[in-house]
Each structure stands twice: as structure tokens, then as C-alpha cells.
Amino acid sequence: MSGHKVSNITVKALLLTISIFLLAACKSPLEKSILEPLTSKELDRVAGEDNSFLATYSIVEEKSNYIHTLQDSSRWKHLTYARLHSYLKTIESAELNSPLFAQLREKWEQMYSSYNTQVDTILRQWRQYLETNTPDSLLIISFEGIETEKIRNINKQIDTLVKARIKYKSLSFPVDSFKMAYCFAPFNDSSATNNVVYKKRIKDSTTVKVFPVLIPELKKRLSSKDTALKFQYEIFAVYANGKCYNNDSLKQDLPKSVMQLINAEESSKESQFFDERYFREKIIRDLIDPAFISQSAYIKINAEDFYKEIDSLAHNYTNLH
DSSP states (O other): OHHHHHHHHHHHHHHHHHHHHHHHHHSOGGGSBTTSOOOHHHHHHHHHHOTTHHHHHHHHHHHGGGOOSHHHHHHHTTOBHHHHHHHHHHHTOHHHHHHHHHHHHHHHHHHHHHHHHHHHHHHHHHHHHHHHTSHHHHEEEEEEEEEEEEEEOTTSOEEEEEEEEEEEEESSSOBOEEEEEEEEETBOSGGGOEEEEEOSOBSSEEEEEEOOOOOHHHHHHHHTTOTTOEEEEEEEEEEETTEEESHHHHHTTSOHHHHHHHHHHHHHTTOSOOOHHHHHHHHIIIIIOTTOOOHHHHHHHHHHHHHHHHOHHHHHHHTOO
């Protein structure tokens, strides 16, 4: 009789062991804590059902490098693979992000749309400054005609001396000196270009006589006062009020962020790589609001706050570093 009881107990124990084994076998590896590595068999099993789990598991493997202490481990022991995978699929879904991002973009526009109007005003003011202070806006040069004179040259031969009358007129305020070059088209190559550094103060206007660089054909046509010749000039720099006025020096007066945008615009004429938004945002931070953040940064920060509300434990784990 006692043997029968022992036999019943043995059978019951065996059945209980089998039940526990079967339950363990049926339990999904996803219910494990992320602190427990999956076996190759378990990983194959889960990935076979959902291939996207491989990306989740790679995150777990990466984050394991940052869990060093017992305190770190206890923090994450209740985070299962299933919970983490569900969280990641949720925050990566278009169903969640499309309306969320649209709402955040709209809110950002409401907060910062006026800034772009202010940037437009700033750029307009500084562009006007550049335009009204260029060398050409401070000094105008005009050709007044040709004078010829018969002389004896070094070889004691009769020759024609050609002099050009050029008028310099200051437009805004007296000019102390300037640098320029002039020529007569179609003879506008380097062999017939004249560089001038004029160092006398011009209060209003003055006419000077200069001796152009002459090549035989040009001399002949100037001597005959050929009206088909076109006087051309370029002013490189004007000096006045203790300051140099040219493109480079004027830009130094601009706020750095404004100068960077204008330089980038000029460079973009030769290149397709120009992100105007990037430079406008630099102007906003520099001159309007140092705390300004870009739309993409605003969306990222606020989306992260929203994700944290979904599952703070999973969120903190994915941001572990």
C-alpha cells in the first residue's frame, strides 16, 4: 500500500515536471529580460516570425556595452524583448509619426514664422548698404575727349603725342584717393589697359589729362578721334573718410552671419550646393534669438518627449549611452 502511494507521488511529480517543461518550451523568448541574451535558436525562432526583431536585438547588443554595474542591471531587468520591440515599432510607425510631425511643424511655424520676415528686413538693409557704398556709387568717371600734340620723339622725328581727358566726379562725399583701370574697346586686353592710382582729393569734380598705353592701331584711331572707340573703366577701391570702400572691405562691416549668407549666394552662382535655410537660421541666432532652434531640431526634441510618454523605461533604454 505504501508502495502504491509512492508510485502515485512519483507519477504526480513526473507529470508536474513535464508540465513545467512544456510551459517553459512554449514561453516565447520575447518574454525574457533584455539582460538575458538569446540563444541562436531563440533568435532564429523570433526572427522567423518577425524579421524586424533583428534590428531590435542589435540595439540590445549595442546597449549591453553600457551596462556595467549591478545597479545598471537592476534598472532594466523588467524591460523585456517584447516590450522593447513593441515600443520601437510604435515610435517608428508612420501612423504615429505622420500626424505628430505635421502637428509639430505647424506649431514651430506659429512660433517662428515672424523671424523669417525679420531676416528679410535685415538682409534688405545690409544689401542696400553694400549697393550704396560701392566704389561706383561714390565716384563716376567719364571720358572727355582726346588732345593731340606734335612733338619730336627721342629719335628727333616728328611724332604725335596723344592725351586723354578724363573727368573724376565724387557723388556722395569728398574722395581722398582711388584705384582704377581704363581702356578703349575693342582694345581692352592687358597690352592696352591702363592702371591708375589717383592720390589727390576730389571735393566735387576734376578733369585730368592722362597718357594712355598705346599700341600702334589704337594710337592711330585715338589720334583720328575715332568715335567708334568705347571708353571703359573699373574702379577697384575708393578711399574716403579714413576708410576703404570696395567689395571686400564693405563686407567686413556686415554681421558675420549676414556676410556668410551673401558670400554663399555669390558662390552658388558657380555651384548648386547652397542651403539658404542654414544661413538664415544662423542670422536668427546671431541677431534675433540666440535660443532659436531649427524646425528639425524642434520636431526631434518634442517627438522624443512624446515617445517618452509612451514608455519611459524603453525610451530611456534606447537613449542609453
